[in-house]
Amino acid sequence: MLYSTLTPAAKRAAFRERLRAGGLLQLPGAFNPLSARLVERKGYDGVYLSGAVVAADLGLPDVGLTTLTEVAGRAAQVARVTDLPVLVDADTGFGEAMNVARTVQTLEDAGVAGLHVEDQVNPKRCGHLDGKQVVDDATALQRIRSAATARRDENLLIMARTDIRAGAGLEATIDRARALVDAGADAVFPEALRDLDEFEAVAAALDVPVLANMTEFGRSELFTAAQLRDAGVALVIYPVSLLRLAMGAADRALDDLRTEGSLSSHVEHMQTRAELYDLLDYPAYTAFDAGVYDFSLEEHHHQ
Ligand SMILES: C[C@](O)(C(=O)O)[C@H](CC(=O)O)C(=O)O
């Protein structure tokens, strides 16, 4: 009821433990706190909070317009309602080394289990579009060293994302990833790799967990969990997928409401009132306070 039953420290420790145990952890991207609860309910290993989704949610493109305050606020709302570890997209860290340190502490205070900082120049772009630029080695390493030094909970996972693949190729990706790990990264997110062999090569070259980004309409093919696991990938995110699904459904329904005059034909695809209340743990509120209006599943069976 109300929020997560675990402290941020406990979630971080559990996340580290899961990563040590091996296997592939799947983290769908939540587009709000409620969808994070659904991700947890369905038995996933963690919740991803995408920068692209935080931006889109505000009606903005993912071009570095969102602020640390906005991302941290959303991260806190999401982390508060789930026992799962939340991995948050910290873009470029919202500045250079000193800003990155503040970003890390702010997101740590928001209760997340991990975050990634990327090596794109400010302002950043979506990692799957053309025309991205990355910073030089020194700047990229400074960001990560600063992030690793700034955390107060040693279990907060600092992940380094590198966008160097698109411009400089696979070898450069591996070189930079190794350097980022030496600088203190606990995990690596190689953005926009082309095929499974590339994931395998990066995973084999590093001693830390590697993340695969299975974003739709991007550069990487949508590999299955089994394929990624076999390639040695430790974490996979589906960052924008739930938002795309929800918006796709909303788009079609709004068209049909216009033409059909009602949403009757969509009701079978909707989350029901009972399902929503169950996800919200409504009965626990009623039990806590007899004054809370009681919702009866029987009476509302067909709604
Ligand atoms: C992972 C990502 O950074 C995000 O913000 O979710 C994006 C996803 C996307 O735009 O599809 C990315 O740069 O890959």
Ligand SMILES: [Mg+2]
């Ligand atoms: Mg992003």
